[in-house]
Amino acid sequence: xxxxxxxxxxxxxxxxxxxxxxxxxxxxxxxxxxxxxxxxxxxxxxxxxxxxxxxxxxxxxxxxxxxxxxxxxxxxxxxxxxxxxxxxxxxxxxxxxxxxxxxxxxxxxx
Amino acid sequence: xxxxxxxxxxxxxxxxxxxxxxxxxxxxxxxxxxxxxxxxxxxxxxxxxxxxxxxxxxxxxxxxxxxxxxxxxxxxxxxxxxxxxxxxxxxxxxxxxxxxxxxxxxxxxxxxxx
Numbered sequence: 001x002x003x004x005x006x007x008x009x010x011x012x013x014x015x016x017x018x019x020x021x022x023x024x025x026x027x028x029x030x031x032x033x034x035x036x037x038x039x040x041x042x043x044x045x046x047x048x049x050x051x052x053x054x055x056x057x058x059x060x061x062x063x064x065x066x067x068x069x070x071x072x073x074x075x076x077x078x079x080x081x082x083x084x085x086x087x088x089x090x091x092x093x094x095x096x097x098x099x100x101x102x103x104x105x106x107x108x109x110x
Numbered sequence: 111x112x113x114x115x116x117x118x119x120x121x122x123x124x125x126x127x128x129x130x131x132x133x134x135x136x137x138x139x140x141x142x143x144x145x146x147x148x149x150x151x152x153x154x155x156x157x158x159x160x161x162x163x164x165x166x167x168x169x170x171x172x173x174x175x176x177x178x179x180x181x182x183x184x185x186x187x188x189x190x191x192x193x194x195x196x197x198x199x200x201x202x203x204x205x206x207x208x209x210x211x212x213x214x215x216x217x218x219x220x221x222x223x224x
Contacts, residue, residue: 044215098213102153
């Protein structure tokens with residue numbers, strides 16, 4: 001069965017700090033990988049996705065994620081966070097259904 | 111363009127009462143449809159998904175059920191609500207294919223069972 005594990009439930013950073021949110025998944029077949037973000041008071045929205053090809057994918061707002069097949073990982077990174085990045089971030093894995101991780105709440109101090 | 115409607119936005123129900131949350135999708139046909147529950151610290155839990163009319167898959171045993179009476183309509187129900195049914199419920203859809211593309215989410219329903 002598919003499962004997704006996010007390593008940190010809460011992360012607090014100062015502006016300009018670098019960010020890396022861990023995500024590991026469990027599934028034996030071909031998967032699509034996603035990061036979704038939910039800003040305070042807003043809908044869940046797609047941040048970036050990996051289907052195939054270059055394992056380093058770039059998303060909106062300067063985010064990127066790297067798919068490492070051997071580690072079953074899809075970590076999210078941003079070199080320099082901003083206060084506006086305060087949000088909850090969800091890693092997701094999809095084959096014929098999409099399974100989400102528990103989420104990581106990021107708070108960026110101005 | 112495609113849109114997804116979910117209602118009501120907020121609902122307060124007593125324990126033991128029935129529940130019906132409705133979700134409709136416009137601008138697409140034959141979508142995959144999903145019900146998720148978002149709880150603090152537990153992320154998004156997949157409750158049900160449907161690949162077609164009358165086809166419902168349940169992910170976790172629970173007090174809830176789902177139905178898809180029409181292609182673009184997905185209903186979440188309960189005959190008798192429990193306190194533990196409180197949470198934020200999200201409907202979502204995706205384009206049907208061998209593997210799913212991204213999900214499009216509704217605005218959610220905050221259910222409080224008292």
